Structure formats: C-alpha cells, structure tokens
Amino acid sequence: MSLTEVLINFLRIFFPSVNTGCAHDKIRPDVEQAYCPDCGKLIENEWYITRCACCGVKMKAMVKNGQIVPQEHYCSNCGGQDFIVEKLEKINFIDIKFAVLVKHEVLEEKYCDTIKCWQEKTTEQPKLLAQYL
Numbered sequence: 072m073s074l075t076e077v078l079i080n081f082l083r084i085f086f087p088s089v090n091t092g093c094a095h096d097k098i099r100p101d102v103e104q105a106y107c108p109d110c111g112k113l114i115e116n117e118w119y120i121t122r123c124a125c126c127g128v129k130m131k132a133m134v135k136n137g138q139i140v141p142q143e144h145y146c147s148n149c150g151g152q153d154f155i156v157e158k159l160e161k162i163n164f165i166d167i168k169f170a171v172l173v174k175h176e177v178l179e180e181k182y183c184d185t186i187k188c189w190q191e192k193t194t195e196q197p198k199l200l201a202q203y204l
C-alpha cells in the first residue's frame with residue numbers, strides 16, 4: 072500500500088466532511104497545496120495534532136464543530152483535561168496516527184502576489200551583487 076493510499080484511508084476514518092460546500096475530496100493529502108478539480112479553489116493541506124497541556128503527550132486529534140480537539144476527553148498519561156493544538160510543518164508516519172488534516176481554502180489573489188514578490192526579488196538580486204564587485 073502506498074503512502075497516498077494510507078493517507079486516504081486515514082482521512083476516510085478521521086475526516087468526515089464538516090463543510091456544507093465542497094469537501095475537496097480530490098485533493099491528495101500528500102501535497103502541500105493544489106487546486107480542487109470540483110470547485111476550482113486553491114486548497115492548502117494543514118496537519119494538526121493535539122497535546123496534553125499538562126504533560127505534553129500527543130493526543131489523537133479530530134475536527135468537531137469546526138474545531139480541532141483531542142479524541143480523548145482526558146490525557147491517558149496524567150488525566151489532564153486541557154490540551155493544546157499544534158500545527159505540523161510536514162506530516163510523517165509517527166505523527167499521522169495523531170494528526171488531523173484540515174483542507175484550508177487559500178485566497179488566490181494573495182497566492183499570486185507572493186509569486187510576483189519572489190520573481191521581483193530574484194531578478195533584483197544579481198544587480199545588487201554586481202554593484203558590490
């Protein structure tokens with residue numbers, strides 16, 4: 072079974088569609104962002120885990136009423152009830168057991184501006200270097 076299949080199976084279990092609109096089901100979970108073929112929106116995959124606020128032990132996360140919460144009501148390590156939500160930069164096989172995937176809609180204008188900025192920066196840089204030489 073490939074990593075993608077593992078991720079998709081995982082999503083079926085832990086990510087029931089909470090939105091009334093498009094669930095962006097066709098966005099593969101192993102990409103950082105992609106355009107949804109169903110609604111055309113740019114979707115960013117964000118992974119979150121929850122930890123016990125008291126002892127820091129990882130707790131399985133889920134989305135409930137649009138919020139990221141631990142599946143357990145109490146920490147299995149210390150019995151604490153408070154938790155913190157942590158965003159992961161990248162998903163891995165250890166964290167995937169605890170993580171929940173949130174498909175975040177990116178505002179396209181913002182995304183295009185970022186690309187423009189990068190292009191301007193990269194064309195200006197060689198000129199600046201040449202001045203110092």
Ligand SMILES: [Zn+2]
Pocket residue numbers: 093094095096107108109110111112
């Ligand atoms: Zn969509």
Ligand SMILES: [Zn+2]
Pocket residue numbers: 123124125126127128146147148149150151
């Ligand atoms: Zn704890």
